[in-house]
Structure formats: structure tokens, C-alpha cells
Amino acid sequence: MKWETHRRITLEVCRYYGIPYSEIIANASTKPDESPDYHVTPTVGGYLRKVRHHAPSTPEVILVYLAEARRRFLYGEPFAETLGRALHYLQDLPIDPAEHDFLEEVLEKTPVDLSAIRSAREMSIPPHLFKRIVKAIGIRRKPDEIMWAACFLSSLAVKMVINPDVPPDVRKKYRRARILNIMAILLPWILTPLGIKFVVMAIILSFLIWLLDIFEISTLKFDYLWAGFDYSPYTAKNTTMKDIKTG
Numbered sequence: 001m002k003w004e005t006h007r008r009i010t011l012e013v014c015r016y017y018g019i020p021y022s023e024i025i026a027n028a029s030t031k032p033d034e035s036p037d038y039h040v041t042p043t044v045g046g047y048l049r050k051v052r053h054h055a056p057s058t059p060e061v062i063l064v065y066l067a068e069a070r071r072r073f074l075y076g077e078p079f080a081e082t083l084g085r086a087l088h089y090l091q092d093l094p095i096d097p098a099e100h101d102f103l104e105e106v107l108e109k110t111p112v113d114l115s116a117i118r119s120a121r122e123m124s125i126p127p128h129l130f131k132r133i134v135k136a137i138g139i140r141r142k143p144d145e146i147m148w149a150a151c152f153l154s155s156l157a158v159k160m161v162i163n164p165d166v167p168p169d170v171r172k173k174y175r176r177a178r179i180l181n182i183m184a185i186l187l188p189w190i191l192t193p194l195g196i197k198f199v200v201m202a203i204i205l206s207f208l209i210w211l212l213d214i215f216e217i218s219t220l221k222f223d224y225l226w227a228g229f230d231y232s233p234y235t236a237k238n239t240t241m242k243d244i245k246t247g
């Protein structure tokens with residue numbers, strides 16, 4: 001996507017949410033083209049791989065940037081560049097790489113889709129669903145669909161940073177789920193004095209209860225942390241803020 005298109009979308013979205021320094025975020029939304037991000041892979045020697053703008057792994061990087069922007073927002077630190085970078089990748093994501101150059105040209109003249117910005121604001125989407133929504137929207141071929149997707153995702157991302165749709169009572173639900181989970185994991189161990197067979201059974205059952213996440217701890221935890229309770233940085237399987245280098 002061309003820089004001016006990134007700027008136009010970001011500016012409209014930030015203005016829609018009443019962010020006072022929308023211009024700064026709009027300028028930051030071209031940063032990944034000027035100074036790319038590199039993913040530090042955890043192999044020996046810290047092998048660096050450039051973060052691609054149209055790849056399936058990109059949503060992970062976006063989420064790391066959004067979580068960092070959210071943390072900065074909660075702590076009153078500047079978050080324009082982190083949010084701007086996340087928005088850039090989100091806006092690039094729906095573009096079909098096979099038709100990249102043609103689509104870029106058309107998108108430059110396609111108006112920003114205000115209805116998409118509004119829809120994302122009006123829909124209640126808890127933070128844990130973000131990555132699933134990014135994947136569901138996927139790659140698009142028609143310019144107006146790409147514009148819709150870029151505006152919708154940008155709007156959702158800005159909302160995630162400044163006013164996320166955290167489910168009510170998430171704090172209470174998360175704590176209750178944790179207690180229930182511990183009780184469920186310990187329950188099979190009651191029978192272990194009866195013999196070694198029961199110990200083996202207890203190990204298997206406890207592991208299954210933990211694995212199946214029947215109380216949806218991971219989902220509740222994600223929203224709980226995103227809300228800002230007991231803040232700890234978002235960590236994905238392989239990526240944290242420390243794993244991204246800019247240069």
C-alpha cells in the first residue's frame with residue numbers, strides 16, 4: 001500500500017476516535033517501509049528475518065505491537081510509533097500480493113471507508129478474538145473490499161488500544177476459572193492412596209484437564225491482561241517486543 005493511503009486511513013480512524021495527535025500516528029503508519037522490522041529468531045546467533053507485510057506470521061507481530069501500544073497507553077507513555085507500525089501491517093494484510101502493484105494504484109484513489117470504521121467501533125469484539133478476525137478477513141482482490149478490510153481492522157486496532165471491549169466481570173471470571181481449574185486438576189489425586197494404577201490415572205487426567213482448558217482460562221487470561229489488570233506483556237509462542245528489532 002502506498003504511503004499516502006496508509007496516512008489517509010490512519011488519520012481518518014484516529015480522528016474518528018478523537019485522538020488529539022492523529023497526524024503523528026498517521027506519519028508513523030509508514031514507518032515499517034522506511035525502517036523495517038526484523039524478527040529475531042531464537043536460534044544461536046540471533047538470526048534476523050525481515051517482517052513481511054503480507055505473510056501469515058504477520059498477525060503475531062501486529063499483536064505484539066498492539067499490546068505494547070496498549071501498555072504504553074495505560075502507563076501514559078507515547079504510543080504513536082508502536083500503534084502506527086501495527087496499523088501499517090494491518091492495512092497491508094488484505095492486499096493480494098499477486099496483484100500488489102495494480103491494487104496499490106487503485107487504492108490510492110479509493111476513498112476511506114467510514115462505514116467500516118464505524119462498524120468496528122460499534123461491534124463488541126473482545127481482545128482475544130482479534131487474531132481470529134484478522135485471519136477470517138484474509139486476503140482480498142477487489143480494491144473496495146481491501147479498503148473496507150483495512151479500515152475495519154485499523155478501527156478495531158485503535159479501539160483495542162484506547163478502549164477495548166473487555167467482557168464485563170472478566171477479573172472475577174478469570175479468578176474463579178483459575179480456582180476451578182486447580183480444583184479439577186487436583187481432584188483425580190484423591191484416589192492415589194489406593195495404588196500405583198490410580199497415580200498413573202491421576203497424572204493422565206490432570207494433564208488432560210490442563211490441556212483441554214475446560215474453564216477457558218487462556219481466553220479469560222488474554223482479556224484480563226489486555227484490560228490492564230496485573231499487567232504483564234503479551235507473549236506469543238515465539239515473539240515478544242524483545243524479539244523485534246527495527247533498523
Ligand SMILES: [Zn+2]
Nearest residue numbers: 001033053092
Ligand atoms: Zn508495507
